[in-house]
Amino acid sequence: MDADHPETGVLIPCRNTEALVPVFAQSMGRPLDELGITVCNVAGVNFSPYVKLAESLSLPYAVITDWDPLDGSKPPLGRKRTIALWQDMLEVRRQPELTPVQLAEFETKTFAEFAPAAANSGVFLNDRTFEVSIASTPALLHPLLDILDQQGFGSTRTNRIAAWRAGTSAVDPTQLLAMIADIGKGRLGSRLSRKMIGLPPPQYIADAITNVANRV
Numbered sequence: 001m002d003a004d005h006p007e008t009g010v011l012i013p014c015r016n017t018e019a020l021v022p023v024f025a026q027s028m029g030r031p032l033d034e035l036g037i038t039v040c041n042v043a044g045v046n047f048s049p050y051v052k053l054a055e056s057l058s059l060p061y062a063v064i065t066d067w068d069p070l071d072g073s074k075p076p077l078g079r080k081r082t083i084a085l086w087q088d089m090l091e092v093r094r095q096p097e098l099t100p101v102q103l104a105e106f107e108t109k110t111f112a113e114f115a116p117a118a119a120n121s122g123v124f125l126n127d128r129t130f131e132v133s134i135a136s137t138p139a140l141l142h143p144l145l146d147i148l149d150q151q152g153f154g155s156t157r158t159n160r161i162a163a164w165r166a167g168t169s170a171v172d173p174t175q176l177l178a179m180i181a182d183i184g185k186g187r188l189g190s191r192l193s194r195k196m197i198g199l200p201p202p203q204y205i206a207d208a209i210t211n212v213a214n215r216v
Contacts, residue, residue, distance in 0.1 A: 008036035008037065008059070008060070008216040009035065009037040009038070009059060009060040009061065009212040009213070009215065010037065010038050010050065010054050010060070010061040010212070011032070011037060011038070011039045011040070011061070011064065011212055012040045012047050012061060012062065012064065013039065013040070013063075013064040013065075013205075014042065014044075014064060014065050014066060014130060015041075015042055015044055015045075015186075016130050016131070016185040016186070016189050017189070018039060018040075018041060018189070019190060019192075019193040020189060020193055020196060020201070020205075021039050021064065021209070022039060023193050023196050023197055024196065024199075024200075024205055024206070025209045025213075026197070027197070027198050027199055027200060027201065028201070028210075030209055030210070035216050036216060037212055037213065037216060045065060045077075045081060047063050047065070047081070047085060048085065048088050050063075051085050051088050052091075052092050055089055055092035055093065060212050060215035060216055061122060061212060062122050062124055062208040062211045062212045063122060063208075064124050064204070064205055064208045065078055065081060065082075065123065065124070065125060066078050066126055066128065066129045066130060067079070067111050067126060067127050067128055068081075068128075069111075069127075069128060075107065076111070078125050079106070079109070079114055082114070082118045082121075082123045082125070083103065083106055083107070085121075085123055086098060086121060089121065111125070111127050115127075115204075119204075119207060122211065124204045124205070124207055124208035124211070125204060126202060128173060129177065130202075131144075131177060131180050131185075131188070132171075132173045132176065132177070133202040133204065133205075134202065135164075135171045135173075135176055136171070136202070137200070137201070137202045139199050139200055140196065140199055140200075140202070141164075142165065143192070143195040143196065143199070144192065144195075145161055145164060145165050147183075147191050147195065148161050148179055148183075149161055151179070151182070151183060157179060160172075160175060161179075
């Protein structure tokens with residue numbers, strides 16, 4: 001993405017989501033290439049340069065990111081990240097930044113209260129992480145478990161995966177993320193992109209794709 005590139009819209013996902021966004025868009029009947037929508041290659045969660053450029057070029061865009069609640073001992077990273085992007089948007093638009101009163105109000109909101117306001121601004125959040133959202137989407141759970149099963153984990157993890165597959169135990173986000181950490185998010189994303197063809201995305205990703213596709 002650059003100032004001379006003729007995009008008509010931009011999707012700005014987290015790095016671990018990047019490979020999946022075009023696959024999910026195709027599943028939705030919204031092929032990004034045909035629509036002229038570019039998926040940015042973001043380093044980690046450094047969305048700011050992309051948002052500022054899209055704002056300055058008046059391009060339709062959507063950010064796709066995680067709520068990242070951590071362990072509950074600190075404010076969710078997704079809330080902090082989104083508020084910083086709002087300040088970037090206001091800066092490019094030459095509008096006053098959020099006041100301390102407004103910041104204090106947003107910083108106390110729960111995910112359910114915060115996410116709609118974020119989506120209205122073009123920032124689409126899941127309620128935890130991308131990987132947990134995959135596990136929470138019924139059509140996507142079993143392909144994810146297939147990948148985990150292929151890793152040759154020990155008996156404890158293998159039995160846990162079997163229980164998740166059978167539905168006799170709810171997916172434990174902490175245990176799931178520990179398994180994924182051993183695989184590597186990049187490797188997981190690559191494998192998921194091959195297994196997710198034709199399958200519906202998690203709702204927040206679908207909403208982001210629809211948001212941009214409807215405006216190009």
